[in-house]
Structures are given as C-alpha cells and as structure tokens.
Amino acid sequence: MASKIMKGSGEILCEGELEKRSDSLFQLWKKKRGVLTEDRLSLYSGSSDRVKELRFSSILKVDCVEHTNKYVYFTVVTTNFKEIDFRCTGKSSWNAFITLALIDYQNRRALEGFRRHRFQGVASEEQPESEEQRALSP
Template sequence: MSLPLKVTRDGQLEKRSSGLLQLWKKKRCVLTDDGVRLHNCKGRGGGEGPGSAWSSKAKELRFERMANVDCVEYKRGLVYFTVVMETGKEIDFRCPQEGTAWNAEIALALVRYKNLQAVQTGRNRHLSKAHLGSTGEDEEL
C-alpha cells in the first residue's frame, strides 16, 4: 500500500512537445515531495472551463532521476526553463511570469530532495560503521 503524496503545488504550465513542430501544450503540473507529475488536457478547452478535463494518466518526472532546473529566460511575460534529467534529456517548459514561478518551485523541491538523500546516506554510512563493531582497541580488559 503506497502512502498518499504531499502535494506542494498544483497548477498549469506549458511543456514543449518533442515532435517535429515542438508545439507548446498545456499541462496540469502537480509538484510533490518526490517529483513532478504532468497530466494531459483532454478536450479543446485548454484545461479551463467546460468542455475540458485533465486526464488521470500522468507522466512522472522523479527527482531521483532529475539533475537540475536550468536555462531560465524571461520573454513577453513568460518564464522559460528546462528540466535536465540525469540521462541528459532536456524538457522545456514555460509559465506566466507573475506570482511564484514554477521553475523556482521545482528547483527548490529538487534541492530539498537531494539534501534529504545526502543526509540519509550520511546517516546510513555512520550507522553501518557503528554496527561493524569496535576493533577492541578502546575496550578495557
């Protein structure tokens, strides 16, 4: 049984398609503690109002496979940014400039995730050294 994920932010942004035309497509973006879920918009409403709905199927970008959030540019009221995966794949996004930008939210969540992983690795290393037992050098006879 999986635990429900804590949603940090839920909203809309646009993702550039990887096809030949590289069109911008509206996505519902759900930021959680372990990654970003992107839901497609079904219908012609662009995700808003009647005649449109968000699909239940989502593409998941997990922080464990993410390298960084890169390439921020501001043009005509929009923020353009790139999520770089550890494989080197780059995924382009854009969102409105007003309010808190998605790039900052995703970057901060990624840093938080990587820091927690580093702390956990350090704890595990410390515990494994402690459990290996002492060498007997500091024990009294």
C-alpha cells in the same frame, strides 16, 4: 497560476498550469496541469487521465533559460541528460518551486546516505573481534 500548498508528508507543494514543449517536429507548447510533491513532478494532459511523472531521483537539475514579459522558460535535465523544456507565467514561479523541491529532495537523500554510512561504520566498530582478528593483531 501555481498555488503553494502547505508542505507535509506526500502532500502537494504546488499545483497549477504550465506548458511543456513537445518532442515532435514542430515543437508545439502543450498545456499541462502540474502537481509537485516532495519527490516528483506529475504532468496531466488536458482532459485525459494520462499522467507523466518526473521523479526527482531521475532529475539532475533545473536550468532557467529565459525570462520574458509573459513567460519564464526553463529546462529540466534528467540524469541521462535528456532535456525537457517548459514555460510558465512569471507569476506562477514553477521553475523556482521545482528547483527548491529538487534541492530539498537531494539534501534529504544526501543526509540519508550519510546516516546510513555512519550507522554502518558504528555497527562494524561495535562487532566483537573474532579469534582470527585477535590472533593477527600485534
């Protein structure tokens, strides 16, 4: 079951077990330990220290595919349109946690872009006119 932890800078938003469908021919479900932070989902395999990171900068969206009595099946779609299938117990709500964290990340990036664009516009307005620009003005 996923557990929510208080949000802070770089802190864990959610941690727990979820399953990822393998890319192999048989497409088996493999248990992973997931760690969700404000900019990525890290997946740990079993007892090994191998980690796969899905950074939100490379995620386009999260699609909820199906709810059953036992599992919620969902797909993470990357910016290069690769689909990664997951499932979790309905109680853990991994799909909701990931979706909300992704939206929060995308909103922060949009605000940063707006502020950067606005700051550049204000900075260019404040620059003194060159003699060349004044000569061209009517």
